[in-house]
Amino acid sequence: MPPTPRKARAAIAAGGAAQALAARMATMQADAGLTIAMRMPILMQGALGDRRGQREAAKAVTEKVTAVLESGFAAGQAGALFWWGLMLSPPGSVNFAEAAADIAHSTLEPFSRRTSANAARLGRSRRRG
Template identity: 60%
Template structure:
């Protein structure tokens, strides 16, 4: 009887990759919706509308805070990777898992904000 030679690491890496791709696709859809909904508000703000100017300020502050949070997350993930590598031998599965975790942690601040903006601007509640 033949036994499966599939390694658990490869299954885990595949699932993590799918999760990251799904997150990126969702972020792209939410970002497109946010841009479409925000553009008319920003145009009014360019002509002196207070709501449009607040929205522009909010957009800039959100992006700066997301970049800072994302930078911290990737630094944290890299530090954990190097500490784990110093303590345990490196395996291909561990390397893939560390890369997937770093990608997930780096994308999360942007994902959270694009989802919230799309919900807020479109009037839908999640």
């Protein structure tokens, strides 16, 4: 039996959401790699007493803690919205794959924002100095 137009649209939407998620993760991984590569010399100087390196280490830790907290809150909020939508929608009208991708996007957003900002910031400081 061929898929109904509704199921086909749902599958296309889920595929698009999965592709967007994969692209975001690939970009985030590249930015994280650049950030680590540019941050390591600064952190090594901080280990030897350089104040800039020590500030960078403190900034890295603070950013990670706040990103984890924001990510957990965003995932909880997206999950709650999913359950409310499931409860209030007619049976069979919820696309589970698209909802899962939305939750994953919400969870990754704080990390993605910080990794791209750090890669840009550290790249600028490297060109200047």
